[in-house]
Amino acid sequence: MFKKEATINLGNLVLTLSKALDIADVRITKHSQRVAYITSKMADNMGLSPEERADLFLASLLHDIGISSSHLKIEAIKFNTPPELFVHCITGSQMVGVFPPFARLGKIIYHHHDKWKGPNPSGASYDDIPLLSQIIFLADRLDVQLERDKYILFQKERVMDILQEYSGTYFHPDLVEQLRYVSKRDSFWLDMASDIMQEVLQYEGAYIATRVDMEGLKSIALLFAQIIDRKNKFTGRHSRGVAKISRRLAECCGFSRYEQDQIEIAGLLHDLGKLAIPDEILEYPGSISPEQYSIVKMHPYYTYHLLRKSEGFEVISSWAAFHHERIDETGYPFRIPIDELSLGSKIVAVSDTYQALAEERPYRKAFTIEKAKKILRDAGNSGHLDRELVELLCYEIDFDLGE
């Protein structure tokens, strides 16, 4: 269990959470991870300091967090990214600021689409562009050239020829040379198309062990909550709302301060798996088809398996991921029996239901507080949600949580 302050592998935590970023569309599968793999390999003999290598690894994984939808992600992987997409560099660089140890990553992310020779929307060119941004840009442009459905070694020459063509304009010639050297080995490409890439990344991430206290962990969760909530214009503050309500209910139920912090993190990350659901389904302006619903139902499954693997998230993972479980076993996707469903999971379930009712959806307006409470009470009375928690929440809405 995560102590009040503990040394955690920040690299591996970010690696695990960032896996959710590139699941939604096959055209971008594992994009962030591949960029991190390529930059790590390039950095092997570039004489970078351990701090620079750590920054390079983390910025590679997080470089595209400023892109909110999978539709824009597809735009960003075009070799000549449209200039208006520069906004994702600005947004991403601001977003990492919520966690002070990531402050240095902001500048790297800001410049990650800068062409070496310029001109760039950032105003920088040549040596003004941070070296780590230049490395990420080159690695990124390599990955966007790869076609996911073709055998990777057949693509090696074509991809390297394209990158070579832009040596001296888009990319610093020395970096292209470095990449050429690294990419001579077939294993470099085969790693990227296999599970070996995971091993390499875990090994790299393990070096980034940092002392993080509970506040730090909450900041990292908040960073990912922002990514989740920005994905859909109807859920602007959903995760933060669920976190706030869950914490309050937990406090009323006598949870310790430490457990309240944990449930706040569970609230922030409960929909992490939604990053894996295509936007067209999340924003569908009507009732979704059974097929679409079965895809939506995957999100708590992803949340569980992504969080469960993170050190210190053993309890948080079940509190977060069981938010669609119901006490009469009608929920999804695990159908946890009532005697195994913890109070923390039930709290997040009730909080999530209320928060969703209070928000607009593509197919309906936000419910009034009175109507939302009525629906919640009906769910309590019919045995879907914990009735006592429902009453507690309705009481708290009137006195403490109402804004």
Ligand SMILES: [Fe+2]
């Ligand atoms: Fe990008």
Ligand SMILES: [Fe+2]
């Ligand atoms: Fe990218």
Ligand SMILES: [Fe+2]
């Ligand atoms: Fe959910």
